[in-house]
Amino acid sequence: MPSNAPAANQRASEPAASEAWVIGVDIGGTKVAAGLVNRRTGAISNPVRVPMSARVDAAAGLAAVTSAIDALFAQSSDARSASQAIGICAPGPLDPAAGVVLNPPNLPCWRDFPLAAELERKYHVPVKLDNDANAAALAETLWGAGRGHRTVFYVTIGTGIGTGIVFDGQIYHGRTGSAAEGGHITIDYDGLPCACGKRGCIETLAAGPAIARLARARLTDQPDSQSMILALAAGNLDVITSELVGQAYAAGDPIAQQVLQSVVCFLSVWLGNIIDLLEPDVIIMGGGVSTMLKPLFPEITKRLPTCCVNQRCQEIPLLAACFGADVGIAGGAALCVPALHTQ
Amino acid sequence: MPSNAPAANQRASEPAASEAWVIGVDIGGTKVAAGLVNRRTGAISNPVRVPMSARVDAAAGLAAVTSAIDALFAQSSDARSASQAIGICAPGPLDPAAGVVLNPPNLPCWRDFPLAAELERKYHVPVKLDNDANAAALAETLWGAGRGHRTVFYVTIGTGIGTGIVFDGQIYHGRTGSAAEGGHITIDYDGLPCACGKRGCIETLAAGPAIARLARARLTDQPDSQSMILALAAGNLDVITSELVGQAYAAGDPIAQQVLQSVVCFLSVWLGNIIDLLEPDVIIMGGGVSTMLKPLFPEITKRLPTCCVNQRCQEIPLLAACFGADVGIAGGAALCVPALHTQ
Numbered sequence: 001m002p003s004n005a006p007a008a009n010q011r012a013s014e015p016a017a018s019e020a021w022v023i024g025v026d027i028g029g030t031k032v033a034a035g036l037v038n039r040r041t042g043a044i045s046n047p048v049r050v051p052m053s054a055r056v057d058a059a060a061g062l063a064a065v066t067s068a069i070d071a072l073f074a075q076s077s078d079a080r081s082a083s084q085a086i087g088i089c090a091p092g093p094l095d096p097a098a099g100v101v102l103n104p105p106n107l108p109c110w111r112d113f114p115l116a117a118e119l120e121r122k123y124h125v126p127v128k129l130d131n132d133a134n135a136a137a138l139a140e141t142l143w144g145a146g147r148g149h150r151t152v153f154y155v156t157i158g159t160g161i162g163t164g165i166v167f168d169g170q171i172y173h174g175r176t177g178s179a180a181e182g183g184h185i186t187i188d189y190d191g192l193p194c195a196c197g198k199r200g201c202i203e204t205l206a207a208g209p210a211i212a213r214l215a216r217a218r219l220t221d222q223p224d225s226q227s228m229i230l231a232l233a234a235g236n237l238d239v240i241t242s243e244l245v246g247q248a249y250a251a252g253d254p255i256a257q258q259v260l261q262s263v264v265c266f267l268s269v270w271l272g273n274i275i276d277l278l279e280p281d282v283i284i285m286g287g288g289v290s291t292m293l294k295p296l297f298p299e300i301t302k303r304l305p306t307c308c309v310n311q312r313c314q315e316i317p318l319l320a321a322c323f324g325a326d327v328g329i330a331g332g333a334a335l336c337v338p339a340l341h342t343q
Numbered sequence: 344m345p346s347n348a349p350a351a352n353q354r355a356s357e358p359a360a361s362e363a364w365v366i367g368v369d370i371g372g373t374k375v376a377a378g379l380v381n382r383r384t385g386a387i388s389n390p391v392r393v394p395m396s397a398r399v400d401a402a403a404g405l406a407a408v409t410s411a412i413d414a415l416f417a418q419s420s421d422a423r424s425a426s427q428a429i430g431i432c433a434p435g436p437l438d439p440a441a442g443v444v445l446n447p448p449n450l451p452c453w454r455d456f457p458l459a460a461e462l463e464r465k466y467h468v469p470v471k472l473d474n475d476a477n478a479a480a481l482a483e484t485l486w487g488a489g490r491g492h493r494t495v496f497y498v499t500i501g502t503g504i505g506t507g508i509v510f511d512g513q514i515y516h517g518r519t520g521s522a523a524e525g526g527h528i529t530i531d532y533d534g535l536p537c538a539c540g541k542r543g544c545i546e547t548l549a550a551g552p553a554i555a556r557l558a559r560a561r562l563t564d565q566p567d568s569q570s571m572i573l574a575l576a577a578g579n580l581d582v583i584t585s586e587l588v589g590q591a592y593a594a595g596d597p598i599a600q601q602v603l604q605s606v607v608c609f610l611s612v613w614l615g616n617i618i619d620l621l622e623p624d625v626i627i628m629g630g631g632v633s634t635m636l637k638p639l640f641p642e643i644t645k646r647l648p649t650c651c652v653n654q655r656c657q658e659i660p661l662l663a664a665c666f667g668a669d670v671g672i673a674g675g676a677a678l679c680v681p682a683l684h685t686q
Contacts, residue, residue, distance in 0.1 A: 279517025
């Protein structure tokens with residue numbers, strides 16, 4: 001995924017002790033990534049990646065995290081002394097206030113695991129924990145596309161849709177830390193069932209699997225379409241992915257255009273709801289599917305007046321995220337940085 | 344509409360200069376109401392009502408407001424000296440930061456009218472302005488059902504659905520003051536057209552006119568139902584209102600039960616969206632239709648787990664508003680009170 005970050009994702013040179021750095025850690029189902037992040041610019045210094053099996057026991061999971069952090073320290077003699085805090089972004093659900101991983105489906109090794117406390121005990125620095133989308137929202141606000149804005153709605157679209165809300169430079173958590181589940185806002189209460197148990201969530205209509213499903217449906221309805229999607233899938237509907245639809249779209253394929261046009265309609269309705277409720281200063285879209293949809297952002301903005309009661313909805317910028325694949329590292333680090341953007 | 348406010352809507356005795364009072368003003372399409380409101384308890388002292396024609400010119404509209412305030416002062420020699428501020432709640436859209444009424448359909452007398460500045464010039468006290476639902480949300484947070492909570496989602500259901508969001512004791516306004524239009528969140532993107540131009544807004548599914556429409560549809564489908572709704576309407580489908588449906592429901596009418604069950608389903612889906620996005624500390628429902636639906640609040644709470652990904656959604660209290668018909672006066676007054684509830 002390309003990155004258009006000004007400072008972010010640049011490989012910074014060796015961190016000097018005189019600069020303020022924080023450690024960002026991104027925990028996924030198969031790997032832990034970590035990097036030193038300049039707290040002023042968001043630039044990431046020489047990130048490391050360590051494999052992790054989400055199915056091992058709690059201690060082995062913790063060992064994967066500490067080995068990533070230790071590998072970072074081993075890169076530079078100054079790194080450890082210059083690092084003031086550790087921020088972790090991990091799959092939810094988790095309790096950000098307590099620093100506890102609750103019961104993420106993608107991390108069965110940990111159930112009610114006090115990750116922040118364990119790392120504080122080992123490294124003797126403050127440790128912050130939050131979920132991927134919240135952390136990414138804050139990174140984009142501090143250092144990326146949302147810089148200078150106070151109220152930011154962040155969306156990441158990939159195999160699912162995650163969202164994060166930043167109010168006045170702080171992640172908005174809600175009552176228990178479970179707010180900002182925007183991917184499960186339904187716009188079709190009697191629609192397709194979502195894995196979450198609801199129906200018609202925007203995730204069922206506009207994430208990667210939905211795009212593949214929409215393409216398969218159109219190709220089934222139009223068997224003589226000669227669509228490039230079918231050629232890319234070697235004639236096998238079952239292997240169609242949103243990436244293939246994106247490739248076909250980029251080459252001008254009409255079926256791919258129809259599919260992405262539907263996705264644009266769904267996203268416009270959904271963002272209309274978000275704007276009517278939150279009226280953010282800016283909307284930032286990240287993740288692989290958003291990158292594919294970027295040429296269609298003006299189309300979404302054009303549609304907004306029919307999807308909002310807000311008469312000034314078109315003034316709200318709809319921007320591509322600056323951070324790319326390293327957003328989790330930046331997000332983790334952002335958790336350690338107080339509301340810089342309001343300065 | 345009955346009120347269950349502890350202090351609110353009590354007719355307080357003569358205000359004494361030693362107590363802190365603020366003036367709350369409620370501007371509607373046909374009248375201006377005003378009252379002295381105790382800023383500690385929310386109790387309203389001897390409210391006055393003055394007729395107002397929304398179609399007259401700007402000066403005549405202003406004169407209606409000042410005559411209501413002057414009538415209040417005339418009631419008590421201490422009233423004027425004890426009053427520290429004036430808060431106005433008016434139909435939107437308006438600019439709360441600038442204190443300007445923009446272009447409300449219900450108040451054609453005023454277009455871009457600097458109401459706050461005009462009143463400050465006349466009365467030499469600070470004047471605050473906000474829309475009905477925002478102001479009511481704050482009044483309920485300070486003095487009513489939301490007391491002691493930091494994040495409050497307020498809903499008023501009548502001929503439309505208005506909402507207000509309070510975060511940390513402050514009304515949440517969004518970028519330009521147009522946030523919290525929750526009544527126009529769609530849960531059915533391809534559904535019935537709403538007056539706002541969108542489709543499937545909760546207002547088209549659960550406000551008073553929707554309830555009447557749902558009843559008419561069921562009675563048309565079941566002409567032999569012997570429903571009490573039809574009896575109350577003297578056999579004329581055209582005169583059915585949500586109030587008649589409510590009366591029939593209270594008497595156990597099966598058709599009315601079916602109608603309100605549908606409304607409960609729609610509201611549950613919609614509140615599920617609100618909870619998944621905002622996870623408020625409490626949800627407060629006011630307005631005439633909410634009063635009618637109050638016996639069904641437990642049914643809404645019971646349905647929430649199928650309408651939310653939030654696993655703790657049922658812990659969020661769904662409460663009836665404390666303020667009744669005077670909520671506009673209390674709401675106006677609340678605008679003048681800093682974040683008391685966090686004290």
